[in-house]
Amino acid sequence: xxxxxxxxxxxxxxxxxxxxxxxxxxxxxxxxxxxxxxxxxxxxxxxxxxxxxxxxxxxxxxxxxxxxxxxxxxxxxxxxxxxxxxxxxxxxxxxxxxxxxxxxxxxxxxxxxxxxxxxxxxxxxxxxxxxxxxxxxxxxxxxxxxxxxxxxxxxxxxxxxxxxxxxxxxxxxxxxxxxxxxxxxxxxxxxxxxxxxxxxxxxxxxxxxxxxxxxxxxxxxxxxxxxxxxxxxxxxxxxxxxxxxxxxxxxxxxxxxxxxxxxxxxxxx
Numbered sequence: 001x002x003x004x005x006x007x008x009x010x011x012x013x014x015x016x017x018x019x020x021x022x023x024x025x026x027x028x029x030x031x032x033x034x035x036x037x038x039x040x041x042x043x044x045x046x047x048x049x050x051x052x053x054x055x056x057x058x059x060x061x062x063x064x065x066x067x068x069x070x071x072x073x074x075x076x077x078x079x080x081x082x083x084x085x086x087x088x089x090x091x092x093x094x095x096x097x098x099x100x101x102x103x104x105x106x107x108x109x110x111x112x113x114x115x116x117x118x119x120x121x122x123x124x125x126x127x128x129x130x131x132x133x134x135x136x137x138x139x140x141x142x143x144x145x146x147x148x149x150x151x152x153x154x155x156x157x158x159x160x161x162x163x164x165x166x167x168x169x170x171x172x173x174x175x176x177x178x179x180x181x182x183x184x185x186x187x188x189x190x191x192x193x194x195x196x197x198x199x200x201x202x203x204x205x206x207x208x209x210x211x212x213x214x215x216x217x218x219x220x221x222x223x224x225x226x227x228x229x230x231x232x233x234x235x236x237x238x239x240x241x242x243x244x245x246x247x248x249x250x251x252x253x254x255x256x257x258x259x260x261x262x263x264x265x266x267x268x269x
Contacts, residue, residue, distance in 0.1 A: 009026055009073045010075070011038065012077070012082065013077040015041055016077055019037070023037065023050055032247070038060065039058070044060070062085070066095055073095060090115075090121060091119040097253065113259040116258050123253065130242050134269065135234075137167075140171055144174065147184075148179075153218075154219045167217070168219060173202065183204040184205050218233070220233040245263050
């Protein structure tokens with residue numbers, strides 16, 4: 001019997017909190033192995049694996065790492081700019097890409113789609129890898145058909161780079177799409193002593209962002225109608241909850257060339 005070959009994975013953004021968590025998950029996954037780590041703040045050398053099983057190469061240069069270790073997949077948790085750089089490097093070397101970096105605009109996604117098509121690689125872009133958050137996205141798209149008022153409250157730790165979060169924007173877009181093009185009603189006050197109190201807005205859906213220590217990631221959507229409200233909420237307690245989704249994404253891109261946006265498509269929702 002031929003022994004199964006593990007999926008070799010390079011982690012881009014390995015010195016960040018999510019990158020370190022991905023390395024732990026790769027060490028525990030029976031069908032994967034961490035092959036290299038890339039971080040722009042790293043000194044060239046090696047990185048001890050979190051389970052104590054050995055060392056992997058560490059570099060600031062993703063392209064050089066791809067040439068050195070020939071991974072099948074790169075997992076990126078860096079930044080929007082870093083994700084696009086990773087997509088270009090992966091396309092050049094024939095590696096697949098899974099990224100959870102948020103803030104990617106339509107132009108960046110369009111370039112990623114072109115790269116994936118031309119180079120026959122799989123690219124997965126997911127604003128959230130927590131399975132509960134993905135289910136929340138699915139549920140709000142169902143509820144959005146039946147309400148004309150919707151507000152989103154999201155709260156993150158104080159170091160969160162973007163506001164609103166990528167997940168909050170994805171929720172707003174899903175609700176708006178469920179409304180079949182109808183703009184949601186967003187009551188505005190006749191006076192606003194403090195500007196911006198009603199939050200940001202996407203097609204009539206208000207989005208409110210909170211940032212402070214003691215929180216990781218929390219999203220709550222409230223729908224309103226005469227005489228009733230419906231609230232749907234997901235709370236992220238620790239970064240471990242993202243890892244099953246990341247591992248699903250790694251396996252997915254190997255079998256699905258092209259661009260996939262959102263883990264819900266991986267789950268068949």
